[in-house]
Amino acid sequence: AQSVTQLDSQVPVFEEAPVELRCNYSSSVSVYLFWYVQYPNQGLQLLLKYLSGSTLVKGINGFEAEFNKSQTSFHLRKPSVHISDTAEYFCAVSDRGTYKYIFGTGTRLKVLA
Amino acid sequence: DAGITQSPRHKVTETGTPVTLRCHQTENHRYMYWYRQDPGHGLRLIHYSYGVKDTDKGEVSDGYSVSRSKTEDFLLTLESATSSQTSVYFCASSIAGGDTQYFGPGTRLTVL
Numbered sequence: 001a002q003s004v005t006q007l008d009s010q011v012p013v014f015e016e017a018p019v020e021l022r023c024n025y026s027s028s029v030s031v032y033l034f035w036y037v038q039y040p041n042q043g044l045q046l047l048l049k050y051l052s053g054s055t056l057v058k059g060i061n062g063f064e065a066e067f068n069k070s071q072t073s074f075h076l077r078k079p080s081v082h083i084s085d086t087a088e089y090f091c092a093v094s095d096r097g098t099y100k101y102i103f104g105t106g107t108r109l110k111v112l113a
Numbered sequence: 114d115a116g117i118t119q120s121p122r123h124k125v126t127e128t129g130t131p132v133t134l135r136c137h138q139t140e141n142h143r144y145m146y147w148y149r150q151d152p153g154h155g156l157r158l159i160h161y162s163y164g165v166k167d168t169d170k171g172e173v174s175d176g177y178s179v180s181r182s183k184t185e186d187f188l189l190t191l192e193s194a195t196s197s198q199t200s201v202y203f204c205a206s207s208i209a210g211g212d213t214q215y216f217g218p219g220t221r222l223t224v225l
Binding site: 043 | 219
């Protein structure tokens with residue numbers, strides 16, 4: 001069965017420091033991978049996605065993620081965070097065959113001044 | 114961004130009453146989804162639709178039904194609301210199954 005694990009429920013980090021939010025998935029088939037961001041009292045919006053091709057994917061707001069097939073990971077990174085990056089981040093996986101879509105439980109990023 | 118609206122945005126209701134939440138999209142997306150979001154659980158799929166009148170169950174479908182009579186509208190009905198259905202409900206749509214989902218702003222439902 002397909003699953004997504006975001007081990008860190010909360011990540012505090014100081015402004016201008018780098019951050020990595022971890023995502024691991026388990027699937028026996030090929031997958032598409034996504035990161036979404038949710039600001040307070042809003043719906044989710046796409047940060048970036050991996051469908052095929054280069055394993056390093058760049059998204060909006062300076063975020064990037066790297067697909068590692070051998071480690072079944074898709075960690076999200078930003079070299080220097082801002083206060084405005086404070087939000088909840090969700091990793092998601094979809095099965096290329098069935099299109100079944102699974103979200104992780106989310107990581108709350110809090111950027112401190 | 115896809116134009117997706119949800120109504121109402123907030124609702125308080127009593128146990129045992131039926132409740133209908135509406136999702137409306139203007140992007141002519143084929144796929145539409147209903148999720149609930151609860152602390153510690155992330156987003157869990159309730160039901161989804163892959164076309165007009167074509168719907169299927171998600172992982173937490175008990176106590177919920179859906180209908181899709183037009184491409185743009187996807188209704189979620191709680192047949193007899195219970196306190197365990199207090200949650201934030203999100204609608205989403207996508208052009209293709211498995212690809213980017215576009216989310217509405219959410220409906221906060223409280224069942225007393």
